[in-house]
Structures are given as C-alpha cells and as structure tokens.
Amino acid sequence: MGAAAPWATRGPTPTGSGAQDDEKLTSYDHITSYNNFYEFGTDKDDPKKNAHTLRPRPWKVRVDGEIAKPGDYDLDDLLSGITMEDRIYRMRCVEAWSMVIPWRGFPLSTLINRFEPTSKAKYVEFRTLYDVEQMPGQRRRVLPWPYVEGLRMDEAMHPLAIFATGLYGRDLPNQNGAPFRLVVPWKYGFKGVKSIVSIRFTEGQPRNTWAVMAPREYGFYANVNPDVDHPRWSQKRERRLPGLFKNRKTQLFNGYADEVGHLYTGMDLRRNF
Ligand SMILES: Nc1nc2c(c(=O)[nH]1)N[C@H]1C(S)=C(S)[C@@H](COP(=O)(O)O)O[C@H]1N2
Ligand SMILES: [Mo]
Numbered sequence: 615m616g617a618a619a620p621w622a623t624r625g626p627t628p629t630g631s632g633a634q635d636d637e638k639l640t641s642y643d644h645i646t647s648y649n650n651f652y653e654f655g656t657d658k659d660d661p662k663k664n665a666h667t668l669r670p671r672p673w674k675v676r677v678d679g680e681i682a683k684p685g686d687y688d689l690d691d692l693l694s695g696i697t698m699e700d701r702i703y704r705m706r707c708v709e710a711w712s713m714v715i716p717w718r719g720f721p722l723s724t725l726i727n728r729f730e731p732t733s734k735a736k737y738v739e740f741r742t743l744y745d746v747e748q749m750p751g752q753r754r755r756v757l758p759w760p761y762v763e764g765l766r767m768d769e770a771m772h773p774l775a776i777f778a779t780g781l782y783g784r785d786l787p788n789q790n791g792a793p794f795r796l797v798v799p800w801k802y803g804f805k806g807v808k809s810i811v812s813i814r815f816t817e818g819q820p821r822n823t824w825a826v827m828a829p830r831e832y833g834f835y836a837n838v839n840p841d842v843d844h845p846r847w848s849q850k851r852e853r854r855l856p857g858l859f860k861n862r863k864t865q866l867f868n869g870y871a872d873e874v875g876h877l878y879t880g881m882d883l884r885r886n887f
Contacts, residue, residue, distance in 0.1 A: 632869020653749035661789035679815035682730035718780030739820035764820025
C-alpha cells in the first residue's frame with residue numbers, strides 16, 4: 615500500500631486474524647463503478663450512471679425509538695465534533711465478489727451514545743431515503759422501498775462497525791451511498807445500507823429488506839460464512855475484484871473472527887444466517 619497515503623497509515627489495514635499479505639486496495643475506479651444500489655437500477659454500472667440525481671446536502675436524519683434524545687437532526691450538526699478515521703476494510707458481497715476499500719468514517723457507537731439508548735433498545739434499524747425524484751429506480755417495485763437494514767445493539771456498538779462518509783479520503787460518491795452509509799465488514803455487503811435518513815432503536819428485531827424479500831436466502835445476521843451456502847450458490851470462495859474468477863477462499867466473518875466471534879457465542883450460525 616502507498617506509504618504516503620493517509621488511509622494506509624492509520625487504522626486496520628485490512629485488520630484481523632484473517633489478514634493476508636497479498637491484499638491490495640481495490641482501485642477507486644472499481645469501487646465507484648461496480649455497485650449495488652437498486653434505487654438507481656439493478657445493473658452494476660447503473661448507480662454510477664444514474665446517481666447524479668441524489669442531493670446529499672442538506673440532509674436530514676430522523677432518530678427515534680428507545681432513546682432519550684429523539685429528533686430530526688441535520689447531518690452536519692450530527693457530524694460536528696466527530697473525528698473522521700480512515701479504515702481499510704475487506705468487503706464481501708453475498709453474490710461472492712469482494713473488494714478492499716479505504717473508507718473514511720467513524721464508529722456507530724460515537725453517534726449512538728449521544729442519543730442515550732434506553733434499556734429497551736435491543737436493535738437499531740436504518741432506512742434509506744425514499745424519494746422517487748432523487749432515486750428514480752424506486753419507481754420500479756423491485757424491492758419494497760425504502761431499503762431497511764438493522765443490527766443487534768452489541769453489533770452496532772462494536773468498534774469495527776462504522777458510518778462511512780467517504781472513501782479514498784474524499785466524500786462518498788452518490789453511488790456508494792452519499793452522504794453517509796453503514797459499513798459492517800464482517801457481514802455480507804447488503805447489510806451496508808446507503809444514504810441513511812432514519813435511525814430507530816427498537817426492542818424487536820428489524821425486518822431487513824432482503825430477509826423480507828427472500829427469507830430462505832438472506833437472514834438478519836448475514837455474517838460472512840464459507841460453511842453456509844446460499845441456496846443457489848456456494849460461499850466457499852470469492853472473486854476479489856478486478857479478478858474474473860473466484861480467486862480466493864472466503865474466511866469466517868470475512869477475516870474478522872478474532873474481533874467479532876464473541877458476539878455470536880452459543881448461537882447456531884446455520885440457523886441464524
Ligand atoms: N439503499 C441501498 N443500500 C444498499 C444496497 C441497495 O440496493 N440499496 N445494496 C447493498 C449491497 S447488496 C451491497 S453489496 C452494497 C454495495 O456497496 P458498494 O456499491 O458501495 O460497494 O451496498 C448495500 N447497500
Ligand atoms: Mo451485495
């Protein structure tokens with residue numbers, strides 16, 4: 615990794631017991647032109663072509679549920695006083711491709727603590743903007759809009775779970791989820807909900823979009839697990855972009871097992887996939 619680059623000198627580089635010495639950063643071009651963001655179309659190159667209609671400022675975020683400090687916040691107010699960090703994470707999509715991305719962001723816990731969750735807050739649910747003018751793909755009912763994802767509270771408070779506001783040291787491009795999105799590197803990419811406008815603290819488990827769409831194929835936890843096949847394909851190997859073939863082994867928890875394994879002690883990960 616380029617020694618002079620700020621994103622190469624701080625934070626985990628891909629962290630974890632699973633770090634392998636042949637892991638290079640995926641290029642900016644690949645990270646920003648091969649995307650899943652169905653609000654802008656279902657082909658991998660649609661988001662880059664179409665996401666120019668998204669206006670990431672000004673940006674309101676509704677925070678509510680089991681917390682002492684609910685409200686409608688302006689994103690820039692929420693971000694003020696927060697120190698951004700550069701973190702290199704390996705990212706694994708459920709469709710068996712992967713990238714290594716230098717994110718800029720900050721731990722979820724930094725923001726969550728400010729809202730003062732009550733003892734009833736067992737989960738956090740996140741929602742993407744629903745606005746067909748800004749997100750024309752929402753005119754088609756390919757998914758029930760808005761896109762919803764969630765984490766258990768202890769997952770959300772884990773120091774590896776971040777809100778990203780940028781990558782490669784620049785603001786997030788719209789196609790990657792501007793102005794801010796979730797990044798949970800030990801889970802399949804679909805957990806990483808983009809362009810968030812709502813954060814809700816709940817007692818019950820959120821109904822995340824993909825698990826609602828296809829409960830046999832996508833669960834709530836979505837931890838990267840080479841031993842649990844997707845019903846339509848194996849998860850044992852993955853294609854690290856820009857490679858054309860499945861060129862590496864998938865690691866349990868995407869290589870972050872030492873850091874996050876304890877969150878799932880005693881859980882049957884075949885049932886809780
Ligand atoms: N709102 C929203 N968030 C989303 C998606 C989406 O379609 N809509 N796709 C998810 C999936 S399946 C993946 S793999 C990642 C891709 O993130 P990237 O394009 O920044 O690599 O975004 C996730 N977040
Ligand atoms: Mo994905």
